[in-house]
Amino acid sequence: MLIVGLTGSIGMGKSTTSKLFMEAGVPVYDADAAVHQLYEGEAAPAIEAAFPGTTADGKVDRTKLSARVVHDPAAMKQLEQIVHPMLGASRQKFFADAEAAGAPIVVVDVPLLYETGGETRVDAVVVVTTSTELQRERVLARGTMDAAKLDAIIAKQMPDAEKRKRADFIVDTSHGLDPVRARIRDILAEVVKMPKRRT
Numbered sequence: 001m002l003i004v005g006l007t008g009s010i011g012m013g014k015s016t017t018s019k020l021f022m023e024a025g026v027p028v029y030d031a032d033a034a035v036h037q038l039y040e041g042e043a044a045p046a047i048e049a050a051f052p053g054t055t056a057d058g059k060v061d062r063t064k065l066s067a068r069v070v071h072d073p074a075a076m077k078q079l080e081q082i083v084h085p086m087l088g089a090s091r092q093k094f095f096a097d098a099e100a101a102g103a104p105i106v107v108v109d110v111p112l113l114y115e116t117g118g119e120t121r122v123d124a125v126v127v128v129t130t131s132t133e134l135q136r137e138r139v140l141a142r143g144t145m146d147a148a149k150l151d152a153i154i155a156k157q158m159p160d161a162e163k164r165k166r167a168d169f170i171v172d173t174s175h176g177l178d179p180v181r182a183r184i185r186d187i188l189a190e191v192v193k194m195p196k197r198r199t
Contacts, residue, residue, distance in 0.1 A: 001095070001098065001099050001103060001104060001105070001106060002104065002105045002106075002123045002124070002191055002192065002194070002196065003095070003105075003106055003107075003108060003121070003122045003123050003198060004026075004105060004106070004107045004108070004122060004123065004124050004125070004126055004187075004191055005107075005108050005110060005113045005118055005119060005121075005122035005124070005125045005126070006018060006021070006028075006107050006108065006109045006110070006113075006125075006126045006128070007109075007110055007111060007112075007113035007114065007118075007125065007126070007127055007128070007163065008111075008127055008128030008129060008160075008163070008171075009135065009154065009157045009158075009160050009163070010111075010135070010139055010150070010153050010154065010157065011130075011134075011135040011136065011138040011139035011150075012128045012129050012130050012135055012160070012173060013128050013130055013138075013171075013173030013180070014109065014111070014128040015109075016173065016177070016180070017126075017128045017171050017173065017180055017184070018030060018107065018109045020177065020180055020181055020184055021107045021184060023181075024181075024184050024185065024188060026103070026105055026106065026107050026188070027094070027097075027098040027101070027103050027106045027107070028106070028107045028108075028109055029091055029094045029095075029106065029107070029108045029109065030109045031087065031091075031108070031109060031110045031111070032109070032111065034087055034090050034091070035083065035087065037090075038083060038086050038087065038090070039059065039060035039062065039065075040058075040059045040060070041058070041059075042086055043060065043082060043083055043086055044058050044059055044060050045058075046082045047060050047065065047079070047082060047083075048060075050078055050079070050082060051065060051068050051069070051075070051079070054068055065079070091108070094106070104192060105188060105191055105192065107126075108121075108122060111157075112157070113125065114158050114162075114163060114166065115156075115157065115158055119166070120198065120199045121198050121199070122198055123191070123194060123195075123196050123197050123198050124168040124169065124191050124194055124197075125166065125167050125168050125169070126167065126168070126169045126170075126171055126187060127160075127163045127164055127166075127167035127169070127170050127171070128170075128171045128173060129160055129163075129164055129170055129171070129172055129173070130172060130173045130174045131174055132160075134174055135160075136150065168194075169183075169187045169190070169191075171183050171184070171187075
C-alpha cells in the first residue's frame with residue numbers, strides 16, 4: 001500500500017482536494033479531524049489533568065486550551081506529548097483498516113507535513129496551491145479570522161513556493177473543481193508506478 005501525503009498552506013484548497021481524493025475512492029486520514037475526535041473523547045481527561053479548566057462535559061474547550069498553550073512553548077510541548085501518541089495510534093489503525101480492505105493507495109492529510117518532517121513517513125507528497133490573492137480572499141471570506149491572524153498563521157507555515165519545490169505533485173485549485181478532479185486522476189495513475197520510499 002502506498003501512502004501519499006497531502007499538504008498545503010491555509011486557504012489553498014486542501015480540504016476540498018482531500019474530499020475529491022475520497023470521491024475518487026481513496027481512503028483519507030485527516031489529521032485535524034482526528035485531533036478533533038481526540039479532544040471530544042480519549043484525550044480530554046489527560047488534557048484536563050495537565051491544564052485544569054480547559055475541558056467541559058468531557059470535551060476539550062479549544063478556545064480555553066489555545067489561550068493556555070499558544071504563547072507558552074513548554075505548555076505546547078506538554079500538549080503535544082499527550083496528543084501525538086494517541087494520534088499515532090489512530091493513524092496506525094487507519095492504515096491497518098485500509099490495508100485490510102485492500103486499498104492500493106491512502107492519503108494522509110497533514111497541514112504541517114513538511115514543518116514536522118512528515119515527508120519521510122510517506123511515499124509521495126501532493127502540495128495544494130493557489131495564488132496569494134485567492135488564498136487571502138478564501139480565508140478572510142470564512143469570517144473566522146482577520147488579516148493579522150492570517151498573517152501570523154502564514155508566517156508559521158513553510159512558504160508555498162518552498163513546498164511546491166519539494167512536492168512530487170502539485171494541485172492548483174485556482175480554476176474550480178474539474179481541473180482538480182482531472183489532476184487527481186493523473187496523480188493516482190502516476191503514484192502506483194512510484195517506488196515505496198518512506199523510511
